[in-house]
Amino acid sequence: MSWLRGWRERRDARRVRRMGFTAEDWEAAIADWPLQARYQGAERQALMTLSLRFLARKSVASGGGFAVTDAMCLKVATMACVPILKLGLEWYDGWYTVILYEGAFIPNRPHRTDDGVVHGRGPVLSGEAWHQGPVILSWEAVCEAGGASNVVIHEMSHKLDMRRNGANGSPPLHPGMDQRQWHDTFTRCYEALHRDYVTQRHMPVDAYALTGPGEFFAVCSEAFFESPDSLYRDWPALYRLLAQFYRQGERP
Structure with a gap:
C-alpha cells in the first residue's frame, strides 16, 4: 500500500539522519571493491541511498566478539543492495540482522552429511542465510570479493530465492517472465x-x-x-x- 511505503520511507529517512553517515564515509568504505565503479551518476546516488536505508532497517551484529566498524557496515550494506537496486528494499522484508564474524565460522547446530551421518556441529562456512532469519558472513570472505565471487551477493541471492518456496533456485519472477x-x-x-x-x-x-x-x-x-x-x-x-x-x- 502506498501509505505504508511512504511511512516506511519517512521512518528510514529519520534513522539515516540519526546514523550521521556522509557521502564521503560511504565512498571510503567501498573504494577497494572494484564492482562499485560500474555504478555512476544517478545509479550511484541511488545505490548509496538504498545502502543507508538498508542499515536503517537491518542491524549488523558482531559474531564471536569481532569488532565491527561503521565502514564494515557500509561496505556490507552496499554489496547487499546491488542485487536489489532496481527491485527495492522490500525484497529483503521478513528478516532483520546481519551477523559478521572476523573469519570462517562453524554453525552450532546438527549437520547431516551426504552419507547420512548427523554431526553435532556444521561445516566451516564463510556465509549462510537462514530462512526468515539472519544472514551470517565472514568479514575475510567479504574482503575477497572480485573475480566471479562475492559472499554477500551469494547469501543475499538466497534471501531473494527464499521468498518463493525456499532456496530452490526458483525465486518469484516478475510479471511477463516465463x-x-x-x-x-x-x-x-x-x-x-x-x-x-x-x-x-x-x-x-x-x-x-x-x-x-x-x-x-x-x-x-x-x-x-x-x-x-x-x-x-x-x-x-x-x-x-x-x-x-x-x-x-x-x-x-
Missing part, C-alpha cells in the same frame, strides 16, 4: 556444468554451484554481478534471464 523458460534454461546450464566438471573442462562458474539448484542460482548471481562479460559469453540465455530478474545489465 517460469518454464527459467526452469529449462537453468536446468540445461546446470547439466552442462556437471558435464564440464566430470570431463574436467572449463567451467563458466565455480563447481560449488553443483551442490543443488539453490546454490546454482546463488553462484550464477555472483557471476552475473562480478564477472558479467564471462557469464554472458558462456551462457547468454541464462545471463538474459538474470538481467530480467535483477532488472540490470540488459544486453541485446
Whole structure:
C-alpha cells in the first residue's frame, strides 16, 4: 500500500539522519571493491541511498566478539543492495540482522552429511542465510570479493530465492517472465556444468554451484554481478534471464 511505503520511507529517512553517515564515509568504505565503479551518476546516488536505508532497517551484529566498524557496515550494506537496486528494499522484508564474524565460522547446530551421518556441529562456512532469519558472513570472505565471487551477493541471492518456496533456485519472477523458460534454461546450464566438471573442462562458474539448484542460482548471481562479460559469453540465455530478474545489465 502506498501509505505504508511512504511511512516506511519517512521512518528510514529519520534513522539515516540519526546514523550521521556522509557521502564521503560511504565512498571510503567501498573504494577497494572494484564492482562499485560500474555504478555512476544517478545509479550511484541511488545505490548509496538504498545502502543507508538498508542499515536503517537491518542491524549488523558482531559474531564471536569481532569488532565491527561503521565502514564494515557500509561496505556490507552496499554489496547487499546491488542485487536489489532496481527491485527495492522490500525484497529483503521478513528478516532483520546481519551477523559478521572476523573469519570462517562453524554453525552450532546438527549437520547431516551426504552419507547420512548427523554431526553435532556444521561445516566451516564463510556465509549462510537462514530462512526468515539472519544472514551470517565472514568479514575475510567479504574482503575477497572480485573475480566471479562475492559472499554477500551469494547469501543475499538466497534471501531473494527464499521468498518463493525456499532456496530452490526458483525465486518469484516478475510479471511477463516465463517460469518454464527459467526452469529449462537453468536446468540445461546446470547439466552442462556437471558435464564440464566430470570431463574436467572449463567451467563458466565455480563447481560449488553443483551442490543443488539453490546454490546454482546463488553462484550464477555472483557471476552475473562480478564477472558479467564471462557469464554472458558462456551462457547468454541464462545471463538474459538474470538481467530480467535483477532488472540490470540488459544486453541485446
